[in-house]
Amino acid sequence: MEEPSPNLIRLFTPLSPTTRQTTRALQEMTGRRTSALFNLREMGNNLIDQTNNQQPLTNGRQLLTATTVNTPQQLLRDTGRDTPVLRDNNVSGAGSFLSTHTPSPDEAVIQARGKRQIPLTYSPDITPLRQQMQRNKLAQVQQCQNNRLSLPNIRISPRKRLNLTDTPPSPQMYVIPPEIAGISPLAKKLRLEEERGVDPTIAVRGLAHSQLVNLITDIIKMNPKIRDDVVNMLPEPDLISMEEALNSSKKNIFKSLPNTRLESKTDSMAYNRVATHLSAFRKVVSEGVKRLQSGEQWNALLDYTIIAWGYVQATPVWDNPAHNSTRKTCFKNLACAALTALKTGKFTVQQLKQVRAKFDKLAPKTSELDVCIKHMDDLIENNTEE
Incomplete structure (x- = not known):
């Protein structure tokens, strides 16, 4: 497997600002060292040329010695210079001495x-621009906390700044005028209702059934x-x-x-879905009878x-006989209520015959x-006998 190239590694793993700055400094140092090395080589070549011009060589052996064996110290000694040589241990070859300290x-x-600066929030990848933005935000927050009334980019004199501070409202705003001081809003409302009066035909609509009975x-x-008048005025119950x-x-039962x-x-699964509505239907039948x-x-x-007998008859008949208990209970309650009405009430022969025909x-x-x-x-x- 081929190793990834350094460019790809640098693309997916970016360097931190400190590492980038250090790398840049090392590159500058390498460039300085290379330029100094070329300068030293040029100086050595110039010294060799000067020496050859002053002492011409006569044979090839001296020429070989002058060009290959002479060291920088010998070159300086031949030229008559006594200045000290600053050697750099990191540079080798003919140009290993510098005129300045590196x-x-x-x-x-x-x-x-x-100089090391402490960042506002620690992050290895924070940039100087982001640091400056965070410093500006922090300064704005501190300025808003210190100043009650902040007016940006506006220079205000001290006297005007003192006048712009928040002042509490004057106590005269809360003083009640004397002409309405003794009047209570509740008393005023009650007085208006007394003047209008209450219409009993309207007020009765908001009462419950038990309240109407008690009234x-x-x-x-x-x-x-007025008892006889009330009896004569009583209407028939609204069926x-x-x-x-x-x-x-009944509709809720069939919808389920x-x-x-x-x-x-009509199976047990369907009954489980309708059981709740069946109990509600039985409750409606029993409440009507009791009422x-x-x-x-x-x-x-x-x-x-x-x-109600017709509505109970319209309910489903289930396959399991135990599930038909609600249906049987409703029939029984209705028949018992009818028998109680026949025994207690006073009916004429004509009324009994009409009811008898309906029951058939x-x-x-x-x-x-x-x-x-x-x-x-x-x-x-x-x-009839009587």
Whole structure:
């Protein structure tokens, strides 16, 4: 496997600013050393040329000695110079002496670094530009904290700066005028309501069922004379709203059943999906029965029994007999309520015959319903005999 080139390594692993600065300093030192070496070689060649001009060589042996064996010390001695030679141990060859002192690599690196500065946030790759930006942000934050009112790039005199500081509002703003000081806003509201008056026909709409019952009871107790008038004015119970509650509960049951042809709508899986809505349907039926029984509305109770019987009959019949307990319970509650109404209420023969005809059309026939039909037959026979 071939080793990656240095350029690729440098591309994916960038150097830190300190390393880049050190590398740049070393490159400068290498360039200086190379230029000094070329200068020394030129100086040596010039000295050799001067020596050859002063003492011409006569044979090839002297020429070979002068060109190959002479050292820098001999050249200086031949030219008559007594100046000291500064030798650099790192430079070898004929140009190994310098006219000036060259610093060592470590010293050059230290000089290139300069004075060490502590960064605001430690990061090996932080740049000087980023350091300067962070210093500017820190200075702006400190300036905002020190000055309550900062106006950038605007020179303000000390007197104007003192006038621009925040001052609390004057206490006169919170003083209540004397003409409205003794009037309370709550008292003013109550006084307006007293002037307008309360319309009882409107206020009754916001009361609950129990509050309405208590209200009528208190009125009859306070005025017993109006009892007969109230009895004559009482309307029949509204069975339409009760029928709407039964219809919505039955719709929820059928919405929960599976819609695909591959699934059965009467097995245990379907029952588990509908069990919650079945219990809600049973609760609606029982609440309607209790409401009419507590009000002793016997005629309305018989009508409600006939209406609710049809909705209970429309509920699904499950494959497992144990799951049909809700259906049987609803039938039983309705038949018992009808029997109670027949025993307690006072019906004419014509009313009993109408109810008897409606009960004959109800299905399925249960034992409780057969008892109701038999009791109605007895009532009709007794009334006709009399």
